[in-house]
Structures are given as C-alpha cells and as structure tokens.
Amino acid sequence: MATSRRRSPLPGFAPALGLSLVYLALVVLIPLAALFWKTASLGWGELFATVTSPRVLASYRLSFGAALAAASVNVCLGLLVAWVLVRYRFPGRALADALVDLPFALPTAVAGITLTTLLARNGQVGRFLAPLGIEVAFTPLGITVALVFIGLPFVVRQVQPVLQDLDAELEEAAASLGASRLQTFHLVLLPALTPALVTGFALAFARGVGEYGSVVFISGNMPMKTEIAPLLIITKLEQYDYAGATAIALVMLCVSLALLFAINGLQRWGRGRERAA
Amino acid sequence: MSIEVREVCRNFGRFPALRDVDLEVREGELVALLGPSGSGKTTLLRIIAGLDFADHGTVWLDGVDATRLGARDRRVGFVFQHYALFRHMSVFDNVAFGLKVRPRRARKPSAAIAERVHELLHLVQLDGFGARMPSQLSGGQRQRVALARALAVEPRVLLLDEPFGALDARVRRDLRRWLRRLHDELHVTTVFVTHDQEEAMEVADRIVVMDRGRVAQVGTVDSVYENPATPFVFEFLGNANVIPVEVRGREVFLPGSRAPLVTDSIHESGAAVLYVRPADLRVAQPDQPALEVIVDQVLRTGPLVRAEARVVATGAPLQIEMPHLHHDTRDVVPGARLHLRLLHWSVYPSAAPAQPETGHDAIGVAATRRRTTA
C-alpha cells in the first residue's frame, strides 16, 4: 500500500532550518573552528607553556578571582534588590525596576570610563575613600566593583520571577507553625530561591570572566598585577603573537563552554523544582 | 463529500497510534469517533484533515486519493478542541480569514465577504459580535466562532476535534444539540471526535468505537449499543456486570441456574463471559432462567433505584438499576434473596483478547451474542 513521508502540516520547515544553519555556520561555527584549527597547529607543548607562564597565570587569577568575588557580592545585592522590587510598593519602584537593566543596555566602554572617573582618587566617589586608605581605581578592587555593576541584573532577573511565583501560602503555613520572619526566610524562602541564585551567580560569573570594556579602563593593566586575561589576549595580538593569544583564548573558551553547560543544567534543575512544587 | 480511509497506520516513535484502520463516511453523514484517550481517534481525524500524515495507508476524499495532499488543498473545515481562534483578530476577521486568504482571482469582493460573515454569525447566533475579540468571549461562544470560521470556506467536510471538551457540562449539552440541528440544516458531512459516549450517541448518525488504535465497531447508535461487538465496546458505552457462564451449543448456563438462556447463534462450547447492563435486570418468574442474588445495599435516587447485590453462586458483586416506579422495585430491599432475569445481554469468549490480532473486525470474531425475550 502507499506509504507517505512523515511531514508536519505546517510549511516552511526546510527553508527556515536551512537558512538558520547556514547563517549559524557562517557567523559562529566556522570562525570558532578557526580557533581550534590554530590551536591544533600549536601543539600541546607550546600551548601548555604559554598557558602556564607567570604573566598568563596572573591574568587568569585576576579575571577569575575578580569575577568570583563580584558574582558573590551580586548574589547578596541582587537578592536584596529583587526582594524589595517584588515584595514592596514604594514610589519609584517601576523606575528602579527598569534601571536594573542599565548594565545590559549601557555600552561597556561607557560604563568603563564612568566608573574609572568616579572611583579615581580625585573622582566624586574616590575622594571619600582615599582618606580611608581605600584605593579603588587601578586595583583589583576596582575591577571587582566594575564586575559587580555588570553582573547585578543577572541575579536580579533570575530571582524576580521565582519570587513572584512563590505561593504566599508557604510563608503563611510557616508563620502558623510558629516560625519567625527570619526563620521563614532562612528555612522556607531561601531554599526555594537557591536555584535562581545559583543560576544568577553562574551567569554573572561567566560574564565577568570574559568582560573587557567595563574593566579595561579601571584595571590599570599592569602585568602580573592588574592585567585581565582579555587584555592580555589583545596585547599578544598587537605583538603578532597569534599563537599566544590563541592559547589564552582557548582556555577561556573552554571555561565558557563549561559554564554554559553548567548554566543549562542549573536552569533545568530550577525548572524541575518549580514543577515539583 | 464521502471519506474513505484504507489500512491507515501511524506510529509515534514506538507507540502505535493507529493500526490498520479502515473507515468509510458517507456523504452528508454525522459520524462520531468515540473512544478513550490513546485510542487514536484524534490522530485519525487529523490524518483525514491533512494535519498529520499516515505512515501507511491511504485517504480518499470523494473517491480521489488525497493521501499526499496537505491540509490546505483538501478543503476540509477543522475545529480544534481549544478553538485556535486568531487571538489578535476580531470575531469578524476570524470568520472572514478563509475567504480573505484566497488567491486574488478566486477572492470574493469585500462586500460579499462581509455578507457571508454576517450570515454565518447569524447562523451561530452571535449576531453583533463581529467587533469583539476572542478574549472577550466565553468558551462556548469561542467554539461557535471557530465553527463559523470553518464553515465560511464552504468545506466539503467538517471535522471537529473534541469540540466541547473544554466546556462545562451545561454548555456542552446545549452546544451538542445545537450542532445536531445545524447539521440537519446544512447537511455537511461531519466527523467529530469525543470520549463522551452520551455525546456520541445523542448527536451522531453512526458511531465508530475505537480502542487502542483500532476500530472496535462501527454502526448506528442503536446497533452499537444493543449489539456491542467486544467487551470493550460494551463497557465503554455503559455500565456492565460481568458474569462467567457455560456455553453449550445454543444454550448459555448462568452460574447456579438450571434453566439455560437460549441464543440464536451457535457458539463455541466452553467457558465464556456474559455481559449484562444493570438496567436490564428484572425479577424473574420461577421457571425462567435466572441469576440468584442477595441484595446488600439499596439507594433510592430519584428516578432510579440502584442496588448492590452479590451473586449467590459466585459471590461476585452485581449492580442493579430499575426505574423507581417499576413494580419489581418493592422486592429490592437489603437482605432480600432475588432471582433476576436478563432482559438483554451479550456473551463473549472467555479470556478473549480485548482486541483480536487480525484486522479491525472484532465483529467477525466468534461468539458474540444474543439476546432474549423479556
């Protein structure tokens, strides 16, 4: 008997998928392949040597360390801001809510020079901190502050929807069983928010590791001390040390991919929790 | 338009949604595809519509092979369970959609389109609702708009996928009667899918009962209700008492009864199962073939008297239902020992697979049947 091909009733699958794949290949996959091609031509030995040279290691320490610190700070600040925006009503709430996305919308270079100027020793903020012996600009602290700016929306926007969907009944049940507000927060709310917080942390961290524009101005760029990894890549490129730049980039790319994988997993975990609740 | 489906199979992965299904729908009929979820009825409907495609088999519309045609070319009207109204268009634009997307040459002028839309809105009793948006309508109103939209393009056949499934009971009852009247007026060949046997029996000319991807039985409402081809069909269309019996030739022996029931057809001798509806039991005369039971509980609920009893010979439970003014009901009291005769029953081979392995014709497989006198 006649056998028909399995198809969908809707049209346009082949052209849509075809166009997408071609564009994806041209813009993303082939260029990325160039990185791996170049790496292949390096050989393990040279790759390893470059990646473990002191200057490079220092830049990794700085980039990863500052990103870690900033993401941690963002978890606290982000939770605070998200909580206040979701739970309370006050004049200017909508404005504050919209402003949370400023670090997304603002070009990184603009953020970079603004933060630097503000936090420099004679800047509007820096001048209050200098007498206290706190130097922000051109130090790792400055880098961390810049990354806190960049990463804040990630945590806030992850936590907000979860907070909004939380059933008030959970808190009411806890209160009826005798829990104080703090206990309710600690034992009931925080666990419910953990997937969102962890996901936000991971997103902020991933963004912070690779961040360039908002950091390069405030970091001072002293090798071994305040030189971030992306800057080191650019420096090597300017010196035509393509191999070196590639090696550093490869490590960063692998970390990025691992983080992407982890974030996907985290978000699936978060959604699973939500469904189970 | 007539529809013919031949040997259609459809698998979703390893799950066989349809297995070798044959079906015929005559011009102007109103046919119900009835079955539980997973029986394949919606899949079959969508294959007829061209919204899904069979792995094997063919679909013929008006004698023409339409298997390879897409939904666009089949000129069928499809009504979805959740209406699928275009949410951003008004009721008027929804109904007019099919007319507006015709190629320029075949398109009617806007005045004619507007007239047809208003005609249809009048038909579905939604005059004046043209400017409303779907979000402003109740579920029943949305379904009527969906129907009007499907009818606008003068389809050769109307296919409805559980059209009233998402509505509450009262609206559902009103709408299904209205659908029947609409069909009587328009005479468009109509196939609709439902899991509600009451709905199917009330609305349809013929019923197709489906079970796990196969057609269990096809027939008019009466024939399917009175002569169910398989235990599945029997149980799906109403309540059933199941009683093990002994068959010898033309005689069926109830447990604990010496007088046998007599059937028209000859069955395989041996153990079998007899199915009888609670409403088909009455108190027997002494010499009639009867089932001896002891009544446990009696519930008098308005028009019906319901009783739970136990068959003396087997200890198995039995449900009884009698109209409350029937003279027998005075005998139905807790603790009473009764002999019940069967007004109407069906017999099936014991431990028969619910679906025979060959083809769709449960009807053909041995031992079904039959009835008796009152």
Added chain:
Amino acid sequence: MAHSAVSALPRPHAGAAFAPASTEPRLVRALLIAAALGVVGLLLVLPLCAVFGYALSQGWRVYAATVVDHDALAAVRLTLLVAAICVPANTAFGVAAAWAIAKFDFRGKQLLISLIDLPFAVSPVVAGLIYVLLFGMQGLLGPWLIDHDVRIIFAVPGIVLATAFVTFPFVARELIPLMQEQGDEEEQAAISLGASPWQIFRRVTLPNIRFGLLYGVVLVNARAMGEFGAVSVVSGHVRGLTNTMPLHVEILYNEYQTAAAFTVASLLALLAIVTLVAKSVLEWRIAQQRRAHDDEAPPGAGGELR
C-alpha cells in the same frame, strides 16, 4: 533550554498583583527599601548621571563642538551602519530559527538551541580573535584575501562580522520561548482554511510575536551599537575610518580629552535610556497580551444560545 537573564522571557512585574503576606515589621521594610535603593542609586543612577555630568563639565559649547567633530560623526555613521546591517540580519535569522525550533520537531533541536546560545558564553575579545584568526593576514583565509585584495580585518566588514557574532542570539532567544508558548494551533487552523505559507506567517504568526520580536530587536540594536571588546580586536582603530562610537570614546579618553570622551559616551548613554524605556514598554505589552489570551469571559455575557 537555556535562558540567560538578558533575554529571559519578560515577566509581568509591572502591574502584576504583588505578593501579599509581607509581614516584616515596618522598620525592617523601610531599612530594606532604603538599602536596595541605595544599591540602585550608587551602582546604577550615579554612574548614569555622571556620564552626563562629565560630558557637560566644560559647558555646552564644547559639548556641541565635540559632537559635530569630523571623527566623531564618522564614528556615529559607522556605528549606525553596523547596526543597520547586523540588526536585520540577526532578526531574520532569529525568526527563521525560532520558526524551525518552535513549530517543528526534529533531531538535534536541543543541540541547535545550545549552539545559538554559544555567543553569549564567549568573551567579546575571544569573539574578535576568532575572526582575526580566520580573516587576518596570518589567518586561515589570509593569503586568499590578500590575493584578491579584500580587507576584512581592520576594515568595516570585520567590524560587522564581529558585531553580528556577539549579537547573534538575542532575537532567537526572545522568540523561541514565546512561539513555543503560543503553540502552533493557530497556524494549523490557518492552513486548514487555505492560507499560503507566507500568509500564515504574515497574518497569524507575526502579529502574535510582534512585541517579542521588537524586544529582541531593541536588545540587538543596543548591543550592536555598544559593542566594544570584539570590535576593538578587529578594528584598526583608524580614526575616521574604522572607529565605532565606543572605540572613539576609548581614543578620546586615552588622550585625556575627558569631556570629549564623555560627550560621545553621553550619546551612547542616551541610546541606553531609550533602550530601557522601549524594553519596559514592550515587556508590559507582552505581559498584557499573554493575560488577554488567558482570559475568558464568563458565560452569560450575552450571545447565549437560544
């Protein structure tokens, strides 16, 4: 399927009923609000105001002169050109990818979604680097390009490509969850009513996704105009020729022309403000659309069956 905070499906936080049973004592509430506003103020409002403050620190005349400076105008033109190419290209891709992913089932769908996410995870500098490795003089295609006298790196095409990479996922990631949520029944209804593929898209799908689409476009545009790291790598930093606005800001800043740098930066900050406003409005519209679709009028609102 991945969501990043950047394009997480906009939630109805504006105007939605807010959680009751907030039973912190008043004082605690006030303190928390103050603290949060402090964070927002110090971290977000202050820098935003500072941009304009520094830009105008030498008065309006200097501001105006900087804006109409030849190199600045060239940077603006280049930025607009890059956006004018990247936004439509990535939008078209986003729509196509979302159509394939949301309305059909196929093997490798999850892989495709992950690949679309890829540019998010990559550092902008690495993004620029890979194009240098491909099209640069010592790159994979370097010799071929030199032979044919085609300049990609250190020229406008390179900037366009790097920006396209960085802004690649935005539209797709907005549309995919939106279109999945909307299902494909309306499209099926349209095709059963005889609509052609293009009619289905134009009359049924597009109106349903228009706010999500605009949202994605707004995000792509903001990122395309503001991209710094990736462009920094592939551009030649040649003033007046291969400088976008962010690069121009960097040059001015490094030359200690602080007010001028902030002047150009203020234009970008204005863009950011417009982006934020558009984003908020669109988020609200999307939530509104979603609510309207879920609503149902109760029976008895007229038009009952007789």
